[in-house]
Amino acid sequence: DAKTTQPNSMESNEEEPVHLPCNHSTISGTDYIHWYRQLPSQGPEYVIHGLTSNVNNRMASLAIAEDRKSSTLILHRATLRDAAVYYCILRGSNYKLTFGKGTLLTVNP
């Protein structure tokens, strides 16, 4: 499975945008970029995914670099409820999600 690299932790203030980076320089042409998050004491939760084009949904936006070797998850206005570990995952044409260490996001009031 192709590997992703994320910062161990990031900090943000409430109501401000947050940009969570992910590097995936060994991504293959068929790998989808997925983001999940895990709130404290809960199971992971799907956030967003994309292949080549930028994607928006009600939770976040995903900006994908033109060479696809990196991507950024954007939370437009962070809330306290967004404090979680965010996982960037590359998923090929199989059923597996391979989780890395993720980024622990702290949101300050």
Next chain:
Amino acid sequence: DTAVSQTPKYLVTQMGNDKSIKCEQNLGHDTMYWYKQDSKKFLKIMFSYNNKELIINETVPNRFSPKSPDKAHLNLHINSLELGDSAVYFCASSHTPLASGGRMFRETQYFGPGTRLLVL
């Protein structure tokens, strides 16, 4: 309404015992998964079933035996529990991923709340 549920939520047991964790989903999915999250918070897939057939079996000791009586249930039985089995076990489910026209559909995985297993 709970989408993916697991029982029990907490499980404390002695080494050498046999225990089961149950998982049920009411989302109409045909693929279910078991993940293990260890004390360092690494989350790793263990098994996956699609339409009651085993499709992913990672390097897991054969003391762990998943059983899928129907598409809505995937149970995990663990024999001869060891200290290293202590972890949080998550069940998940999804539709069978479909690839069409360069896009992947229906692949989002929905996770249960986890079962916290402590082996003493």
